[in-house]
Amino acid sequence: MIIGNRKVSYLEDEKILNNGYKKAFVYTMIALAIALPFFADDYTILMASLVGIMLIAVVGVNVVIGYTGLLSLGHAGFVAIGAYSVSIIHNVLGHWGVPDIVHPWVALPGAMAVAALIGILVGLPSLRVKGIYLAVATLSANFIIIFLIEIDTFSQWTGGRLGLTTPDPNFFGWVLDSQREVYVLIAIFSFATILMVQNLFRTRIGRAFVAIREKDYSAEILGVSLLKYKLTSFAISAAFCGLAGAMAAYFYAKILPEQFELALSLQLVAALIVGGMGRTMGPVYGTIIIVLVPELLKIGMGAMMGNSIEAAQLRAPIQEIVFGALIIGFVLFEPLGISQIMDRFFRALNRWPFARG
């Protein structure tokens, strides 16, 4: 908490951007995100889009893990559902002869709805089991979803193991057929997602989630329906993951089932832990670290060892080790994540030159 900001009305206190630093930071980020497609090179756009896609998903995961306190290791499954639903809806609408311009308006909400429905289904065990049991139940759901995408029975829709060619969305007659154009869409949705989730926790639903996280039985005694809110939490989080999947489908030319396996679920949770659970900015910091650290490693190793074959062979394992070490290191030494470090930093900045810490 940053102190030293005087508020004179409740309205001021209730604002999302309730102090000057936050305002300055958020507006700068928005300006940067808007300016990016005009001057950045393709590589920067690629990285920014990857961060954006993952950010939407991590914000979704944050709803379930960070705010509701239900451990889920299967959210990559919902991302997969979103990605495949959006592509399939586009294909089906195209088959029916619906004009292109209508497609995204059906496909995006459709994908989110399908993901939310599956989310409710996967969340069902959460009513009876908690903690580790739920983690394994969601993990199992992830395996099953990927399996259903891969089997031959549905391969005429999903493309099976070979993957699915994804559509280019047409917004108001503007076809987003390059990564730079899709980046704009991703940036808009990333901001919207963060804002929506931040707002969610000023409502009855969000406060119910937090009550369940603190102690679910106590929450139930106080009149919070566990059935309703645990499933709502899963639905909201799955819907955001579905949106992330839809963005991924628009962004890549082709999606493959193996993109959405357990490794992605672990990445989502890792980003949340590194960034800080149950915090608005947590997913932002975490996603940036999780996406950019492997890239920095690649660049660093390239500078040190050149582009030899040995360096390329070493790279993947070292990236894996660093990824795991990040999770372990943050759990051991800074369980509240980077948001906590940033809080400390801002607090010191705010009070400077007086008390630190």
Next chain:
Amino acid sequence: MQFAQFVINGLMAGALYALIAIGIVAVYKSTRVVNFAHGYMIMIGAYLYYTFAVLIPDMTWAPSWLSSWTPEWVAQARVGAKMFSPTAALYDWIPNIPRIVFGLAGAIIGSGLLALFIERYLMRPLLGQSNFSMIMVTVGLISVLSGFKSLLWTGDAASVPHLTPNPAFRLDFFGTPIFIFGANFMSMIIAALIFGFIVYWLRHSSAGVAIRAVSEDQSTAYSMGINVPRVFAQAWLIAAATGAVAGAVLSARDGVSPSLGLFGFSVLAIVLMGGLDSFVGVFIAAMLVGVLEALVQWQMGGTWVEIAPYVAVLIVILIRPHGLMGQPEVERI
């Protein structure tokens, strides 16, 4: 009656699941940590077995008896034995004994050291913290272990020697022929023996009683003079040793490959199905899933096998949230 053949295959696979499950249950019982990385520890065990049983004995500087121990009488008996008979399999196996023993010892000691390191430097600092952080550390371990594996062992799937002789038996079961591979059958026996021994040891030795006491209530056990950190170390050692044996058996059956790590997840599902803190329940669940997988393979084909344990665990968890024989946790507000 193909049925009997598949049930027997399933039981043999189930025994292996049970052997792997020991590691997860032992660690959970004493430390309340569910080790998501157990499959990857098994993978490391398998690669250590591969190193000590294949790579090192095949080096030029290794003594010749290590790679192939053929005393005079074995060589003679081998010539006399009939092709493909059990005796021939036995005499084929005898020269491999030194490398198998060396490999097993290397795998068990190596995994044991790894487990002790994990327990001491990653788990113990989290004593008393929430369960979530310990689980997340094991999740982080997944990528660290798999990264180290690809760093140290670059080769892909390779084959390693079986622990026991591997003759093929053809039995007659009410008029239908049943094929059993000796090594699979023997590994079922080994797994069952180790499982029985560990359960017996937990029930009747003082170290076992200490583990059970810690699983009941950590702080009370501490105040009664039980060395809780040592109990944790023991539990991790049990997990490492059984995991190393399982890794050796599995890699002899399927070849050494990184996919051994994923195996751990299906065993995790089995453990939850049986009940995290019940050895008996886990044994039953392991056998059930083994047979289920074999029947699924028989009726629906190989691809469905990979999700059979996950579907089974989802159904069981929905009906009995704490597994077949697990104790429900009582929560007080």
